[in-house]
Amino acid sequence: MERTEIESKLTDLLVDELGIERDDIRSDAKFEEDLDVDSLGVVELLMALEDNFGVKIPDEEAEQITTVGEAVDLVEAKLNG
Amino acid sequence: MNDRRVVVTGLGTINPVGRDVESTWRGLLNGVSGIGPITLIDASDLPSQIAGEIADFDVEAFMPRRQARRMDRYAQLFWVAAREALNDAGIAYEHGDPAAYRTGVVVGSGIGGVATFEEELTTLLKVGPHRLSPFGIPKIIANLAGGQVSIDFNLYGPNTTAVTACAASANAIGDAAAIITRGAADVMLAGGADAAITRFAMGGFAQARALSKRNDDPKGASRPFDANRDGFVMSEGAAALILEEREHALERGATVYAEVVGYGMSADGYHVTLPRPGGDGAARAMQSALDDAGIVAEQVSYINAHGTSTAANDVTETMAIKSVFGDAAYRVPISSTKSMTGHLLGGAGAIEAVASVLSIRDGVIAPTINLTDPDPECDLDYVPWSPRNVEVQYAMSNSFGFGGHNVVLIFAAP
Incomplete structure (x- = not known):
């Protein structure tokens, strides 16, 4: 899957599943500080990533993600790695 | 006994008869039934296929979708009734307002987030624990309606929940009044909610032989004291009252509807x-x-x-x-x-x-x-x-x- 496709799919997930405003979503946006996604929201996001991209994200790797770009990186690495 | 008296200074409700207090009261005085065939769930195999639904409830008219999806329907309905009651009483606090610390909440709910309970249990059984929602537990527990309104309306005083089934919100009102009487708060938001038109609740209450099966006559199904009554009709909804220490209410020129004088x-x-x-x-x-x-x-x-x-x-x-x-x-x-x-x-x-x-x-x-x-x-x-x-x-x-x-x-x- 192309990186742009992952980005676009992730953006849709953030809008549809977490109810985040589309305009706020940028690659360097921090989940907690910029997008107001709390710790429960991060769990929800990881579940959505696993379901929608068919990848498995262990907790220790999930804890490293703080920005939208990093989430894309992780999914990309899982899919292509 | 002391001399602190408790009055009612605000009302709110959303229910099958009306979506606010005045439309509800008009409906009740006009003898309007809020009961109809169930549309919220598949009721085809349930003994009781009628209920009082708020089928047109559009939660996103009241709060962002992002917040709504973290709340079970029972808590959403209570939130709406609470907002009306607070507005009616003219009560709005900014974070840190000293009066907010003297304002509390008692909510009654019979079963809390039973719809969420069903969804989460289905996920657990069909998929497994790793797919349970992180919001499942906070949506299910019966005290979250009270917790949520304290978060959104800045109510930092005593906050508790009564779960005495169909008496729960009467307990909530009586307990809230007592909290004011003993001086622990000056204002209390009190009320209750349930949203139990779900397959588990409708099936369970039917097995307890509690529900009407007058499916061919929804509006005639709830017939208290009539010889041909055959059970209660399940409804969803919420109501809230603002209770206030009398002098506090009079000093700020609040409208006083009534006084709470007896609790047994x-x-x-x-x-x-x-x-x-x-x-x-x-x-x-x-x-x-x-x-x-x-x-x-x-x-x-x-x-x-x-x-x-x-x-x-x-x-x-x-x-x-x-x-x-x-x-x-x-x-x-x-x-x-x-x-x-x-x-x-x-x-x-x-x-x-x-x-x-x-x-x-x-x-x-x-x-x-x-x-x-x-x-x-x-x-x-x-x-x-x-x-x-x-x-x-x-x-x-x-x-x-x-x-x-x-x-x-x-x-x-x-």
Whole structure:
């Protein structure tokens, strides 16, 4: 899957599943500080990533993600790695 | 006893009859039934296929979707009723406002987030624990309606929840008033909600033989005190009242609807779902509320009955009223607004408190609809079909719950 496709799919997930405003979503946006996604929201996001991209994200790797770009990186690495 | 008195300064509700207080009151006075065929769930294999739904409820008209999806429907409905009550009372706090620390919340809910419980259990069984929502537990627990309004409306005082089934929000109101009386708060948001039109709840209540099966006549299904009643009709909804220390209310020029003067409680100590035959438990709660109010039964102008339309309740409640009121039982007008609203479970005590308070404000009593052929054992004045103009000095509201909980509130003209 192309990186742009992952980005676009992730953006849709953030809008549809977490109810985040589309305009706020940028690659360097921090989940907690910029997008107001709390710790429960991060769990929800990881579940959505696993379901929608068919990848498995262990907790220790999930804890490293703080920005939208990093989430894309992780999914990309899982899919292509 | 001390001299702190408690008055009602705000009202809110969303229920099958109306989406706010004034539309609800108009509906109740006009004898409008909120009951219809179930549309929220597949009811095709359920014994009871009728309910009082708020089918047009659009939660995103009230809060962002992002917040709404973290709340079960019962908490969403309570939130809407709470907002109306706070607005009605003219209460709005910024974070850090000193008055916010003297304002608390007591909510009643019979079963909390039962729809979420079903969804999460389905996920657990079909997929596994790794797919359970992180919001599942906070959506299910019955105290989150109270927690959520304290977060969103900056209410930092005492905050607790009553879960006494169908008496829950009557307990919430009585307990909230007591919190003000003992000086722990000046203002309390009190009320209740349930949203139990779900397959588990509808199936379970039907197995307990509690629900009406009059599926071919939804609007005629809730018929308290009628010989042909066959169970209660499930409804969803919420109601909330703002209770306030009287001097506090007067000083800020608040509109005072009524005073909370009596709160009585008892336990049947008899059966998990059935009332004790003869109504001894209900009668003791009524007498206790009268004693708390410092009045005698003859002074009560109106009784808003629990009146569920079940075979057991309506006869038992009638016997209880007779044992407390004596000859006056035949003179006091009694009505069951559940004939129109259906049974809001944990929201019932609060919506019936709203109806009682408005009967004081307007000098008119909402009727009992569908009372065509009274049960011979129900021979009191249940104000059938049409509203009645009565100057209401004292209104008594009865609420009884599974478990044998009996709760009675008395409101007085201000």
